[in-house]
Amino acid sequence: MHERPSVPPVRAAAPAAGPAPSGRRRARAVVVAWAVAVALVSALAVGGLWRLFVATWAGQRVEDAALDGARFGQGRLWTVAEPVLDVVSVGFVAGVLLAAVLIAVVRRRWSLAVQVAVLVGGANLTTQAVKRLLDRPDLGVGADYGNTLPSGHTTVAASVSAALLLVVPPRARPAAAVVGAGYTAATGVSTLVGQWHRPSDVVAAAFVVLAWVAVVCGAMALTPAPSTTTAALARVAGGDRWWRRTRATIVALLVAGVGTGAFAAMLLARTWAVRGDVPTGRGELAAYAGGVSAVVAASCLAFAAMLVLRHAAGSRDETAAARA
Secondary structure (H helix, E strand, O other): OOOOOOOOOOOOOOOOOOOOHHHHHHHHHHHHHHHHHHHHHHHHHHHHHHHHHHOOHHHHHHHHHHHHHOOOOHHHHHHHHHHHHHOOOHHHHHHHHHHHHHHHHHOOOHHHHHHHHHHHHHHHHHHHHHHHHOOOOOOOOOOOOOOOOOOHHHHHHHHHHHHHHHHOOHHHHHHHHHHHHHHHHHHHHHHHHOOOOOHHHHHHHHHHHHHHHHHHHHHHHHOOOOOOOHHHHHHHHOOOOOHHHHHHHHHHHHHHHHHHHHHHHHHHHHHHHOOOOOOOHHHHHHHHHHHHHHHHHHHHHHHHHHHHHHHHHHOOOHHHHHHO
């Protein structure tokens, strides 16, 4: 009798190998470099806004026109704007920060719990420091209330929104970015409606928070990825299943930000061109609309950048990605 040839046992396919340690180090270095660049650009933007709109007569004239334009429809709009501003308080910041920390703890992201506290505290302390370090020269334009750049209310709104964006799992980040951009814009526009702030104050606040998000995401990327199991690495190697939704949200925020930003630039450029004339009601309203559009643009663009940074910084952490 002929013996049947033995059939070698079928072995289970080995899970895909994760990225090599050297590859992960290079990826972290790239994320850190981008985070540093975003932080520096944001800081320069705050200084540039102050230099252009606060320290020059022309800039003060343009923003004074926008401030005066807020009188149009103010009574009706204030009924909506006032409750938005009333939300901002020490208790509100503490409550949202506690919720963000708890989310990080539940997800077992201990370092992230500390990082969101650094983000919120650092952004708000920076805003108060900048207000005191920079002055507003009296150039004979409007009432002199001293320097109000950046906006404290907008910094609070943007920083707590950014904190939630950082701690929620990947599937919830697109929604958190959209809600954060909307809430930040609503708060910033509300300060314009109440004539509490000028447009540059609000835009500068968005850049302050973006700078701190970049710092935190850079620190997150610097943290060495923890050791992981082969199975965890295989799941990550399969790709980020939430990236498509994240990418679509980033594109939508960029489109909204660029569109409203272009509209704001057009209106404010017109006001700048006639800054030496006595502003008309129509001119003040155009400047006001330009300021509102600039606030919306800054909010959308800032949260688009935050979403990109958070995704990039989180992608190096295989354990977190496998759990999400």
